[in-house]
Amino acid sequence: MPVGYLQARKGVRLQGPVIDVIGLNIGAAQAIFQQSTFLPAIVGTRTFRIKRIKGLNQAGANTLIHIATAAIGDVIPPLQTFDGLNFDFVEADLPEVEINADLLAWVVAATVTVQVEVEELG
Amino acid sequence: MADLYPHKSGLGFMEPVALINHNVCILYGSARHFRKVRYLEPIPPFQCLDIGGIALQTTTPRTAAPNLDLFDNEFGQYRWYPIDNAHIRLWLPQVDGRYSIRQFQVPVGMEILDRDPCLHLTEFFVWEDYHPWFEATNFMDYALTTCRIIAQGFRYVTSELGRSTIAAIEAGQEACTYVVASGWAGLP
Secondary structure (H helix, E strand, O other): OOOOOHHHHHOOOEEOOEEEEEEOOHOOEEEEEEOOOOOOOHHHHEEEEEEEEEEEOOOOOOOOEEEEEOOOOOOOOOOEEEOOOEEOOHHHOOOOOOOOOEEEEEEOOOOOOEEEEEEEEE | OOOOOOOOOOOOOOOOOOOOOEEEEEEEEEEEEEEEEEEEEEEEEEEEOOOOOOOOEEEEOOOEOHHHOOOOOOEEEEEEEEOOEEEEHHHHHHHHOOEEEEEEEEOEOOOOOOHHHOOHHHEEEEEEEOOOOEEEEEEOOEEOOOOEEEEEEEEEEEEEEHHHHHHHHHOOOOOOOEEEEEOOOOOO
Protein backbone atom coordinates (compact mmCIF):
# COMPACT_ATOMS: atom_id res chain seq x y z
CA MET A 1 0.00 0.00 0.00
CA PRO A 2 1.61 3.31 -1.04
CA VAL A 3 2.59 5.78 1.63
CA GLY A 4 0.15 8.69 1.65
CA TYR A 5 -2.82 6.56 0.76
CA LEU A 6 -5.43 7.41 3.37
CA GLN A 7 -5.93 3.84 4.43
CA ALA A 8 -2.25 3.60 5.32
CA ARG A 9 -2.98 5.88 8.25
CA LYS A 10 -4.39 3.23 10.50
CA GLY A 11 -6.04 4.40 13.68
CA VAL A 12 -7.73 2.89 16.68
CA ARG A 13 -11.14 1.37 15.97
CA LEU A 14 -13.79 2.54 18.46
CA GLN A 15 -17.55 2.56 18.68
CA GLY A 16 -19.98 5.22 19.76
CA PRO A 17 -22.93 4.55 22.05
CA VAL A 18 -26.36 3.50 20.75
CA ILE A 19 -28.33 6.72 20.30
CA ASP A 20 -32.03 7.21 19.60
CA VAL A 21 -31.89 10.16 17.23
CA ILE A 22 -34.96 12.36 17.62
CA GLY A 23 -33.52 15.79 16.77
CA LEU A 24 -35.22 17.19 13.66
CA ASN A 25 -32.69 19.85 12.69
CA ILE A 26 -28.99 20.61 13.06
CA GLY A 27 -29.67 22.70 16.13
CA ALA A 28 -31.22 19.68 17.85
CA ALA A 29 -28.70 17.17 16.52
CA GLN A 30 -27.32 14.64 19.00
CA ALA A 31 -23.74 13.46 19.49
CA ILE A 32 -23.19 9.97 18.13
CA PHE A 33 -19.43 10.08 18.73
CA GLN A 34 -17.58 12.59 20.86
CA GLN A 35 -14.08 13.62 19.83
CA SER A 36 -11.19 13.01 22.24
CA THR A 37 -10.06 16.46 23.34
CA PHE A 38 -8.38 15.99 26.74
CA LEU A 39 -5.45 18.30 26.13
CA PRO A 40 -3.54 17.52 29.36
CA ALA A 41 -3.10 14.00 27.99
CA ILE A 42 -2.77 14.27 24.25
CA VAL A 43 -0.94 16.60 21.89
CA GLY A 44 -3.77 18.31 20.05
CA THR A 45 -7.14 16.72 19.56
CA ARG A 46 -7.67 13.42 17.83
CA THR A 47 -9.47 13.24 14.52
CA PHE A 48 -11.48 10.29 13.31
CA ARG A 49 -13.13 8.76 10.26
CA ILE A 50 -16.46 6.98 10.15
CA LYS A 51 -16.05 3.31 9.29
CA ARG A 52 -19.56 2.02 9.81
CA ILE A 53 -23.04 3.35 10.56
CA LYS A 54 -25.58 0.81 11.79
CA GLY A 55 -29.14 1.71 12.63
CA LEU A 56 -32.83 0.99 12.74
CA ASN A 57 -35.57 3.20 11.32
CA GLN A 58 -38.43 3.31 13.85
CA ALA A 59 -40.01 6.46 12.46
CA GLY A 60 -43.03 4.81 10.85
CA ALA A 61 -41.95 6.19 7.49
CA ASN A 62 -38.92 6.26 5.26
CA THR A 63 -36.66 9.08 6.37
CA LEU A 64 -33.26 10.69 5.99
CA ILE A 65 -30.59 10.73 8.63
CA HIS A 66 -28.03 13.53 8.48
CA ILE A 67 -24.49 12.98 9.78
CA ALA A 68 -23.04 16.33 10.68
CA THR A 69 -20.87 18.54 12.82
CA ALA A 70 -22.04 21.75 14.43
CA ALA A 71 -19.66 23.95 12.46
CA ILE A 72 -19.86 22.33 9.03
CA GLY A 73 -23.31 20.73 8.85
CA ASP A 74 -23.52 17.53 6.85
CA VAL A 75 -20.14 15.83 6.50
CA ILE A 76 -21.45 13.12 4.18
CA PRO A 77 -24.59 13.07 2.05
CA PRO A 78 -27.77 12.29 4.00
CA LEU A 79 -28.59 8.60 4.21
CA GLN A 80 -31.99 7.31 3.23
CA THR A 81 -33.42 4.79 5.69
CA PHE A 82 -36.46 2.63 5.21
CA ASP A 83 -39.35 2.23 7.63
CA GLY A 84 -38.93 -0.64 10.04
CA LEU A 85 -35.66 -1.82 8.54
CA ASN A 86 -32.09 -1.96 9.73
CA PHE A 87 -29.47 -0.17 7.67
CA ASP A 88 -25.76 -0.82 7.68
CA PHE A 89 -23.34 1.40 5.78
CA VAL A 90 -19.82 0.05 5.95
CA GLU A 91 -16.35 1.30 5.07
CA ALA A 92 -16.75 0.85 1.32
CA ASP A 93 -20.02 2.84 1.34
CA LEU A 94 -18.62 5.83 3.19
CA PRO A 95 -16.30 8.60 2.00
CA GLU A 96 -12.94 9.02 3.77
CA VAL A 97 -14.01 12.16 5.58
CA GLU A 98 -11.78 13.11 8.48
CA ILE A 99 -13.73 14.72 11.30
CA ASN A 100 -12.30 17.14 13.84
CA ALA A 101 -15.32 17.79 16.10
CA ASP A 102 -18.05 15.91 17.88
CA LEU A 103 -20.03 13.89 15.35
CA LEU A 104 -23.76 14.64 15.36
CA ALA A 105 -26.88 13.16 13.78
CA TRP A 106 -30.36 14.47 13.09
CA VAL A 107 -33.34 13.02 11.24
CA VAL A 108 -36.25 14.24 9.12
CA ALA A 109 -38.65 12.00 11.06
CA ALA A 110 -38.01 10.54 14.51
CA THR A 111 -36.93 8.03 15.74
CA VAL A 112 -33.87 6.45 14.15
CA THR A 113 -31.58 4.43 16.39
CA VAL A 114 -27.96 4.64 15.30
CA GLN A 115 -24.48 3.56 16.29
CA VAL A 116 -21.19 4.39 14.57
CA GLU A 117 -17.81 2.73 14.39
CA VAL A 118 -14.92 5.11 13.89
CA GLU A 119 -11.18 4.95 13.45
CA GLU A 120 -9.44 7.51 15.61
CA LEU A 121 -6.15 9.07 14.50
CA GLY A 122 -3.62 10.94 16.58
CA MET B 1 29.45 -12.62 20.11
CA ALA B 2 25.92 -12.93 18.86
CA ASP B 3 24.34 -9.96 17.16
CA LEU B 4 22.11 -9.03 20.09
CA TYR B 5 21.37 -5.69 21.70
CA PRO B 6 18.45 -3.88 23.40
CA HIS B 7 15.54 -2.63 21.30
CA LYS B 8 16.88 -4.57 18.33
CA SER B 9 15.04 -3.31 15.28
CA GLY B 10 15.57 -6.00 12.67
CA LEU B 11 12.51 -7.11 10.79
CA GLY B 12 10.61 -9.60 12.89
CA PHE B 13 9.57 -10.28 16.41
CA MET B 14 11.41 -10.16 19.68
CA GLU B 15 14.92 -11.53 20.22
CA PRO B 16 16.71 -12.15 23.52
CA VAL B 17 19.21 -9.48 24.51
CA ALA B 18 21.75 -12.12 25.58
CA LEU B 19 22.24 -15.86 25.37
CA ILE B 20 23.50 -18.41 27.88
CA ASN B 21 27.10 -17.69 28.97
CA HIS B 22 26.95 -14.09 27.72
CA ASN B 23 28.01 -11.28 30.05
CA VAL B 24 25.50 -8.59 30.90
CA CYS B 25 25.57 -5.50 33.05
CA ILE B 26 22.22 -4.46 34.50
CA LEU B 27 22.04 -0.76 35.26
CA TYR B 28 19.57 0.08 38.01
CA GLY B 29 19.85 3.68 39.16
CA SER B 30 23.51 4.20 39.92
CA ALA B 31 24.10 0.47 40.63
CA ARG B 32 25.79 -1.76 38.08
CA HIS B 33 25.28 -5.50 38.32
CA PHE B 34 27.78 -7.48 36.22
CA ARG B 35 26.32 -10.94 35.62
CA LYS B 36 26.66 -14.01 33.44
CA VAL B 37 23.50 -15.47 31.91
CA ARG B 38 22.94 -19.07 33.06
CA TYR B 39 19.48 -19.75 31.73
CA LEU B 40 16.85 -18.02 29.67
CA GLU B 41 13.32 -18.76 28.66
CA PRO B 42 10.64 -16.91 26.71
CA ILE B 43 7.64 -15.32 28.35
CA PRO B 44 4.76 -15.46 25.83
CA PRO B 45 2.35 -12.51 25.60
CA PHE B 46 0.18 -12.37 28.70
CA GLN B 47 -2.03 -9.88 30.46
CA CYS B 48 0.23 -8.51 33.17
CA LEU B 49 -1.98 -5.78 34.57
CA ASP B 50 -5.54 -4.45 34.54
CA ILE B 51 -5.48 -0.93 35.93
CA GLY B 52 -9.29 -1.05 36.01
CA GLY B 53 -12.04 1.33 34.98
CA ILE B 54 -11.15 4.96 34.24
CA ALA B 55 -13.66 7.79 34.11
CA LEU B 56 -13.57 10.02 31.04
CA GLN B 57 -10.72 12.56 30.91
CA THR B 58 -9.05 11.13 34.00
CA THR B 59 -5.58 9.89 34.93
CA THR B 60 -5.14 6.97 37.31
CA PRO B 61 -2.61 6.80 40.13
CA ARG B 62 0.60 4.94 39.28
CA THR B 63 -0.24 1.28 39.58
CA ALA B 64 2.35 -1.38 40.40
CA ALA B 65 2.83 -4.34 38.07
CA PRO B 66 4.20 -7.05 40.39
CA ASN B 67 3.27 -9.72 37.85
CA LEU B 68 6.46 -8.65 36.07
CA ASP B 69 8.62 -9.45 39.12
CA LEU B 70 11.41 -12.00 38.86
CA PHE B 71 13.29 -14.04 41.43
CA ASP B 72 16.61 -12.93 42.93
CA ASN B 73 19.52 -12.92 40.46
CA GLU B 74 17.16 -12.67 37.51
CA PHE B 75 16.23 -9.99 35.09
CA GLY B 76 13.45 -9.70 32.54
CA GLN B 77 13.28 -8.17 29.08
CA TYR B 78 9.76 -7.02 28.22
CA ARG B 79 7.86 -5.38 25.39
CA TRP B 80 4.27 -4.35 25.94
CA TYR B 81 1.13 -2.72 24.59
CA PRO B 82 -2.30 -1.77 25.95
CA ILE B 83 -5.51 -3.29 24.64
CA ASP B 84 -7.76 -0.49 25.88
CA ASN B 85 -7.88 3.02 24.48
CA ALA B 86 -5.78 4.88 27.04
CA HIS B 87 -2.40 6.57 27.03
CA ILE B 88 -0.10 4.75 29.39
CA ARG B 89 3.10 6.05 30.91
CA LEU B 90 5.73 3.70 32.29
CA TRP B 91 7.54 4.44 35.57
CA LEU B 92 10.54 2.39 36.66
CA PRO B 93 10.94 2.69 39.60
CA GLN B 94 7.81 4.48 40.75
CA VAL B 95 9.40 7.95 40.65
CA ASP B 96 11.34 7.71 37.38
CA GLY B 97 9.39 8.10 34.17
CA ARG B 98 10.56 6.07 31.20
CA TYR B 99 10.56 7.31 27.59
CA SER B 100 11.20 10.85 28.83
CA ILE B 101 12.37 13.77 26.79
CA ARG B 102 12.80 17.30 28.06
CA GLN B 103 9.19 18.48 27.79
CA PHE B 104 7.34 15.24 27.63
CA GLN B 105 7.04 11.72 28.91
CA VAL B 106 5.96 9.72 25.90
CA PRO B 107 2.92 7.51 26.50
CA VAL B 108 2.12 4.25 24.76
CA GLY B 109 -1.35 3.73 23.31
CA MET B 110 -3.14 1.15 21.22
CA GLU B 111 -1.79 2.79 18.05
CA ILE B 112 1.68 1.42 18.92
CA LEU B 113 0.70 -1.81 17.14
CA ASP B 114 0.45 0.10 13.85
CA ARG B 115 3.41 2.40 14.37
CA ASP B 116 5.88 -0.11 15.85
CA PRO B 117 4.36 -3.54 15.19
CA CYS B 118 7.20 -5.47 16.81
CA LEU B 119 7.15 -3.11 19.82
CA HIS B 120 10.91 -2.53 19.70
CA LEU B 121 10.71 0.88 21.29
CA THR B 122 8.53 -0.21 24.19
CA GLU B 123 11.24 -2.54 25.44
CA PHE B 124 12.30 -2.25 29.07
CA PHE B 125 14.17 -4.40 31.56
CA VAL B 126 13.27 -5.42 35.11
CA TRP B 127 15.93 -6.37 37.67
CA GLU B 128 14.68 -8.92 40.21
CA ASP B 129 11.51 -7.57 41.87
CA TYR B 130 12.04 -3.90 41.03
CA HIS B 131 8.91 -3.89 38.92
CA PRO B 132 7.50 -1.01 36.88
CA TRP B 133 4.46 1.12 37.56
CA PHE B 134 1.90 2.13 34.96
CA GLU B 135 -0.17 5.32 34.89
CA ALA B 136 -3.08 5.48 32.46
CA THR B 137 -4.96 8.47 31.09
CA ASN B 138 -8.36 8.06 29.51
CA PHE B 139 -8.29 10.98 27.06
CA MET B 140 -11.69 10.12 25.58
CA ASP B 141 -15.07 11.63 26.34
CA TYR B 142 -16.20 8.10 27.20
CA ALA B 143 -15.43 6.01 30.28
CA LEU B 144 -13.26 2.91 30.10
CA THR B 145 -14.34 -0.17 32.04
CA THR B 146 -10.90 -1.80 31.90
CA CYS B 147 -7.34 -0.81 31.10
CA ARG B 148 -5.37 -3.94 30.31
CA ILE B 149 -1.71 -4.31 29.45
CA ILE B 150 -0.12 -7.18 27.56
CA ALA B 151 3.57 -7.94 28.09
CA GLN B 152 5.92 -10.46 26.53
CA GLY B 153 9.62 -11.13 26.60
CA PHE B 154 12.37 -13.20 28.14
CA ARG B 155 13.42 -14.23 31.63
CA TYR B 156 17.13 -14.55 32.38
CA VAL B 157 18.72 -16.35 35.34
CA THR B 158 22.18 -14.97 36.07
CA SER B 159 25.14 -15.45 38.36
CA GLU B 160 27.65 -12.92 39.58
CA LEU B 161 30.84 -12.34 37.58
CA GLY B 162 34.28 -12.46 39.17
CA ARG B 163 36.33 -9.31 39.70
CA SER B 164 38.86 -10.24 37.03
CA THR B 165 36.11 -10.64 34.44
CA ILE B 166 34.54 -7.33 35.43
CA ALA B 167 37.94 -5.65 35.12
CA ALA B 168 38.37 -7.21 31.68
CA ILE B 169 34.92 -5.94 30.64
CA GLU B 170 35.68 -2.43 31.88
CA ALA B 171 39.00 -2.50 30.05
CA GLY B 172 37.18 -3.40 26.88
CA GLN B 173 38.85 -6.79 26.63
CA GLU B 174 35.73 -8.86 27.12
CA ALA B 175 32.29 -8.41 25.60
CA CYS B 176 29.30 -7.39 27.71
CA THR B 177 25.78 -6.21 26.93
CA TYR B 178 24.57 -3.30 29.06
CA VAL B 179 20.84 -3.20 29.79
CA VAL B 180 19.04 -0.34 31.49
CA ALA B 181 16.54 -1.41 34.15
CA SER B 182 15.46 1.97 35.51
CA GLY B 183 14.64 5.46 34.39
CA TRP B 184 16.98 8.41 34.67
CA ALA B 185 15.93 11.94 35.46
CA GLY B 186 18.99 13.30 33.66
CA LEU B 187 22.11 15.05 34.92
CA PRO B 188 21.42 18.08 37.15
